[in-house]
Amino acid sequence: MEHSNSLRKVKKAQLHPIHKEKVVLSDEQIISDLLPRKFGKLGIIWIAILLAFCAVGMFAYYRQLRYGLIVTSMRDYASWGIYISNFVFFVAISLVGSLITAVLRLTGVHWATPLTRIAEIIAVAAITFGAIIIIVDMGRPDRFYNLFLFGRLQSPIIWDVTVITTYFFISCLLLYIPLLPDMKILLSNTKAGGPSKLYKFMGSFWKGTHLQFRISKKAINILCIAIVPVAFSIHTVTSWLFATTYRPGWDSTNFGAYFIAGAFLAGAGAVNVAMFVFRKYYKLENYITQEHFDKMGKITVMLGMLYLYFNVNEYLVPYFKMKKPEVAFLDSLFTGSFSILFWSAIFGGMIIPMIVLLFKKGRTPLPMFVCGIMIVVGAWFKRYLIVTPTLLQPFLPMHNVPESYKHYFPSWEEWSIALASLSGALLIITIFVRFFPIIPIQETIIEQHEKEHHH
Amino acid sequence: MDINNTSRKEFLASLLTTGLVLAGCSTKKSPFEEGADEMVKPTGEKVKLLSVDGEVIEVDKAFLKPVPDMPAVTNSEARRGIPGKKFVMVIDLSRCKNLRKCQAACNHMHHVHSDLNWLKVYPMDEGEHTAPYWQPTTCMHCDEPPCVKVCPVDATFKRQDGIVLIDSDRCIGCRFCMAACPYSIRVFNWEAPDTIPEEVCGQPYNPETSVPQKKGTVGKCDFCPDMARKGELPHCVSACPNGTFFYGDLNEDSVTNGAETFRFSDLIRDKAGYQLMDELGTKPSVYYLPPAARNFPFEKGMENDKG
Numbered sequence: 001m002e003h004s005n006s007l008r009k010v011k012k013a014q015l016h017p018i019h020k021e022k023v024v025l026s027d028e029q030i031i032s033d034l035l036p037r038k039f040g041k042l043g044i045i046w047i048a049i050l051l052a053f054c055a056v057g058m059f060a061y062y063r064q065l066r067y068g069l070i071v072t073s074m075r076d077y078a079s080w081g082i083y084i085s086n087f088v089f090f091v092a093i094s095l096v097g098s099l100i101t102a103v104l105r106l107t108g109v110h111w112a113t114p115l116t117r118i119a120e121i122i123a124v125a126a127i128t129f130g131a132i133i134i135i136v137d138m139g140r141p142d143r144f145y146n147l148f149l150f151g152r153l154q155s156p157i158i159w160d161v162t163v164i165t166t167y168f169f170i171s172c173l174l175l176y177i178p179l180l181p182d183m184k185i186l187l188s189n190t191k192a193g194g195p196s197k198l199y200k201f202m203g204s205f206w207k208g209t210h211l212q213f214r215i216s217k218k219a220i221n222i223l224c225i226a227i228v229p230v231a232f233s234i235h236t237v238t239s240w241l242f243a244t245t246y247r248p249g250w251d252s253t254n255f256g257a258y259f260i261a262g263a264f265l266a267g268a269g270a271v272n273v274a275m276f277v278f279r280k281y282y283k284l285e286n287y288i289t290q291e292h293f294d295k296m297g298k299i300t301v302m303l304g305m306l307y308l309y310f311n312v313n314e315y316l317v318p319y320f321k322m323k324k325p326e327v328a329f330l331d332s333l334f335t336g337s338f339s340i341l342f343w344s345a346i347f348g349g350m351i352i353p354m355i356v357l358l359f360k361k362g363r364t365p366l367p368m369f370v371c372g373i374m375i376v377v378g379a380w381f382k383r384y385l386i387v388t389p390t391l392l393q394p395f396l397p398m399h400n401v402p403e404s405y406k407h408y409f410p411s412w413e414e415w416s417i418a419l420a421s422l423s424g425a426l427l428i429i430t431i432f433v434r435f436f437p438i439i440p441i442q443e444t445i446i447e448q449h450e451k452e453h454h455h
Numbered sequence: 456m457d458i459n460n461t462s463r464k465e466f467l468a469s470l471l472t473t474g475l476v477l478a479g480c481s482t483k484k485s486p487f488e489e490g491a492d493e494m495v496k497p498t499g500e501k502v503k504l505l506s507v508d509g510e511v512i513e514v515d516k517a518f519l520k521p522v523p524d525m526p527a528v529t530n531s532e533a534r535r536g537i538p539g540k541k542f543v544m545v546i547d548l549s550r551c552k553n554l555r556k557c558q559a560a561c562n563h564m565h566h567v568h569s570d571l572n573w574l575k576v577y578p579m580d581e582g583e584h585t586a587p588y589w590q591p592t593t594c595m596h597c598d599e600p601p602c603v604k605v606c607p608v609d610a611t612f613k614r615q616d617g618i619v620l621i622d623s624d625r626c627i628g629c630r631f632c633m634a635a636c637p638y639s640i641r642v643f644n645w646e647a648p649d650t651i652p653e654e655v656c657g658q659p660y661n662p663e664t665s666v667p668q669k670k671g672t673v674g675k676c677d678f679c680p681d682m683a684r685k686g687e688l689p690h691c692v693s694a695c696p697n698g699t700f701f702y703g704d705l706n707e708d709s710v711t712n713g714a715e716t717f718r719f720s721d722l723i724r725d726k727a728g729y730q731l732m733d734e735l736g737t738k739p740s741v742y743y744l745p746p747a748a749r750n751f752p753f754e755k756g757m758e759n760d761k762g
Contacts, residue, residue: 067646068644068645068646068647068670068671069628069643069645069646069671070645070646072645074645075643075645076571076633076639076641076642076643077639079630079633079634079643080630080634137629138627138628138629138671139626139627139628139629139630139643139644139670139671139672139673140626140627140628140669140671140672141627143608143625143626143627143628144627146608146610146625146627147607147608147627149608150608150609150610150625151607151608152606152607152608152609154604155604155605155606155607155631156605156631157605157607157629157631158607161607241631241634242634244604244605244635245601245605245634245635245637246601246635246637246735247634247637391634394639395637395638395639395732396575396577396592396638396639397577397578397579397580399575399576399577399578399762400555400558400572400575400576400577400761400762401570401572402570403762405570
């Protein structure tokens with residue numbers, strides 16, 4: 001089959017990564033390569049799977065609304081479960097938007113330009129479903145408006161609502177404004193019909209004049225600067241949902257920095273996965289090149305080492321002291337009921353990917369993809385290990401409760417809803433890619449011209 | 456209304472009246488109904504009562520009418536609290552036998568879900584060589600409550616009388632307070648409580664009664680402020696046959712378990728009272744008297760323990 005032949009060709013290229021000559025592409029070539037396309041068979045199957053997960057999740061949520069949170073396995077001790085760890089995971093992943101789009105843009109790193117929209121849509125999708133999963137976790141979502149009618153500024157939850165809403169809006173703007181120049185290209189290259197109407201509505205006012213470009217550039221600059229403190233805030237404040245309590249494992253001064261370091265690593269892993277998938281599916285080898293994988297791989301290693309440093313501080317220092325409330329907690333992580341999960345997350349999610357990416361051969365598309373998946377999955381389980389084990393080691397004995405209260409393993413409703421939220425986020429990304437170019441066309445053209453000028 | 460200034464006779468009289476009120480609760484006729492007086496036929500059965508002047512009088516049972524409970528306080532009144540009071544509890548660990556009558560009374564009167572207990576009795580087995588003891592644990596009604604600090608909607612709040620209450624009409628069920636409480640005293644209504652009788656279901660909700668509990672909200676010991684307004688002790692205090700719980704007012708420096716009344720400061724000084732996990736800075740309102748000179752060996756409580 002044609003598909004397997006091309007696969008073999010790509011594989012060969014990966015096994016012997018040759019320094020590719022800088023390919024000079026014409027404007028028309030760039031546009032035709034990067035225009036969004038209709039989904040093939042694989043794409044339709046992918047969307048069908050995601051929709052199926054969403055449907056099951058919605059049914060599970062209906063059951064939860066009807067019977068109460070009793071359908072979950074959360075009980076009085078493990079009162080926060082995978083909904084909350086999923087929320088933390090989403091907030092973590094969404095930080096990648098600020099890293100790649102803002103930080104790399106501001107520091108003038110141009111090789112990252114093709115990746116900015118990938119990072120930004122991951123950020124928007126993740127933060128959207130972070131907000132949704134938090135509402136799902138509420139015992140009385142019908143009283144959601146209480147947060148605005150009676151919100152107490154002293155509560156870390158209100159801080160979280162504020163910064164996450166702010167981050168969502170800034171991320172949307174950072175997705176929309178750089179998209180405007182591409183809207184013009186889309187309008188002139190798409191037949192009249194559904195998508196064309198959408199492009200008209202979103203960006204027909206963009207004419208590409210000097211003034212518009214200047215305003216757009218300034219706006220993007222301001223947003224990039226603004227998003228950095230907001231991004232730091234969202235994950236610091238989310239970490240404070242735990243660090244403002246007394247519990248062992250949460251009562252740590254390390255949490256803000258620890259969470260942010262973890263977020264950057266998880267986000268980098270997500271971008272690595274997305275890079276590989278889009279490059280492969282849309283044949284974007286000229287735009288997401290070997291160089292991109294190499295550079296992102298190096299960044300991932302750096303972030304991994306930073307996160308490892310924070311993990312050492314977070315776990316080895318209390319282990320040295322073994323304070324009474326922390327003994328049971330640390331034992332459960334290192335050698336007890338959570339030990340398999342813990343060491344898998346540390347080795348599979350951090351150490352092994354880092355080692356692989358230290359080598360040049362490891363920083364090629366397929367190994368990067370596999371390591372990216374390991375990092376992201378490891379990140380998901382690590383967030384779970386932050387949330388629930390602490391709750392199962394309370395200060396006072398677990399007594400006068402039914403036996404089910406002393407353990408936690410998510411029910412099928414919780415799994416479905418968590419999977420549905422992940423599917424929903426992936427669905428947002430997928431639908432976005434159907435209608436909008438995943439690599440900024442106008443910016444690629446501009447940079448191509450700058451490269452030619454250089455030569 | 457002051458618990459501490461009430462003499463024992465008046466206290467017993469009020470107990471008696473309450474008992475009659477509760478007994479008469481089954482009849483639905485209100486004494487304020489029109490023509491209520493005419494419907495009474497003397498049964499010939501006489502009941503001895505203590506009059507306001509201190510005399511013992513006999514009244515025909517038929518003339519005793521159930522008085523509708525005192526009107527519920529408004530939400531803002533429930534949030535403000537009883538002025539001039541600072542409620543404290545002292546729990547004498549040398550008296551506890553893990554009978555858990557306190558737990559049963561509290562659960563029953565607040566119609567708590569059958570899986571939940573607002574009051575827990577823990578077997579405290581601290582160290583390798585320390586002797587285990589039973590510790591009844593209520594909400595500490597901390598003066599620096601971590602739960603109140605984190606609540607995003609002011610559904611849990613501290614009143615001027617020291618009591619920390621939950622407004623189940625406002626709670627959004629985020630369970631942050633449960634994560635924040637180091638005493639793990641808060642419980643959650645994962646489903647609608649299964650123990651609420653029908654009459655109670657329709658009762659107007661009031662944070663002071665904490666009844667009826669609502670699905671998807673947090674619940675906990677409330678120090679029974681509705682009983683305090685009536686001049687009575689919380690249900691756990693009255694239910695314990697060993698008099699383990701002492702309840703009172705810090706401003707009056709006096710606590711009572713219904714039978715004995717002590718000067719709070721003397722009790723704490725003489726029996727070396729302490730607070731639970733006070734090093735966390737929560738400033739609990741519940742004090743414990745160490746289990747020195749126990750009334751019962753620890754093993755006696757194991758018979759009753761269900762885990």
